[in-house]
Amino acid sequence: MFSMLPSKAQASRSTKGVRSLGFYNRHTGERGQGSYWVDGDYQSEILTDFSQVLRDHRQNEAAPMDKRLFDFAYQLRESLSFKEDLHVISGYRSPKTNAMLANRSNGVAKKSYHMKGMALDLALPGVKLAHIREAALELKLGGVGYYPKSGFIHIDTGPVRSW
Numbered sequence: 001m002f003s004m005l006p007s008k009a010q011a012s013r014s015t016k017g018v019r020s021l022g023f024y025n026r027h028t029g030e031r032g033q034g035s036y037w038v039d040g041d042y043q044s045e046i047l048t049d050f051s052q053v054l055r056d057h058r059q060n061e062a063a064p065m066d067k068r069l070f071d072f073a074y075q076l077r078e079s080l081s082f083k084e085d086l087h088v089i090s091g092y093r094s095p096k097t098n099a100m101l102a103n104r105s106n107g108v109a110k111k112s113y114h115m116k117g118m119a120l121d122l123a124l125p126g127v128k129l130a131h132i133r134e135a136a137l138e139l140k141l142g143g144v145g146y147y148p149k150s151g152f153i154h155i156d157t158g159p160v161r162s163w
Contacts, residue, residue, distance in 0.1 A: 054091025
């Protein structure tokens with residue numbers, strides 16, 4: 001007997017529905033909230049707003065963020081049943097800022113995905129960092145870095161890997 005229900009894979013590619021996110025930038029105090037994906041279409045105005053909130057605050061420079069990064073953040077938030085804004089420590093980084101940070105710390109990659117708008121360093125207030133890391137790893141959507149001493153995890157849309 002054949003089932004008429006969509007498979008899990010088909011359901012995840014559904015073109016109906018709404019994906020909403022909220023970001024709080026810990027460095028600037030700015031917030032960005034909105035439905036970035038509606039019935040299969042990314043909402044360019046919301047994506048532009050998100051990119052502004054996630055800009056390099058040191059250089060006041062914004063760049064378009066990878067849409068898949070928002071999907072990763074959305075799925076992470078959903079998997080943890082987290083309803084609040086995601087707290088962002090770092091989104092886009094200009095090459096100048098990245099070089100400065102790489103000189104200060106060996107934890108900063110010289111060719112960071114942050115410079116391509118493909119990475120976020122974030123925290124979810126009230127959720128243990130180890131739980132966020134576990135949930136991000138289970139999604140297998142890209143890179144996951146764990147920085148417990150600094151209080152954040154890193155997610156990116158590069159190859160699946162962890163550190």
